[in-house]
Amino acid sequence: MHHPMQHTQQMKAPVDQMRTKAEAMKANLPHVKDPALKQQLQNDVDLWETMVSPLDQMSKMMAELPGMMI
DSSP states (O other), X not given: OOOHHHHHHHHHHHHHHHHHHHHHHHXXXXXXXXXXXXXXXXXXXXXXXXXXXXXXXXXXXHHHOTTOXX
């Protein structure tokens, strides 16, 4: 049986990594000259942010409720 806090830590690391990558992609967008490529990258960033957001919320919630079992 895993301790809930341990589970939260295990989940937080990949969520943070995903957020960092999405932010790096977003920061790179202004430097992309090709409009088709730029649109594709924008779609990727939007997709990543859509995925990361609920995971981020969930890991924050889990961190605030260490006594609760998931």
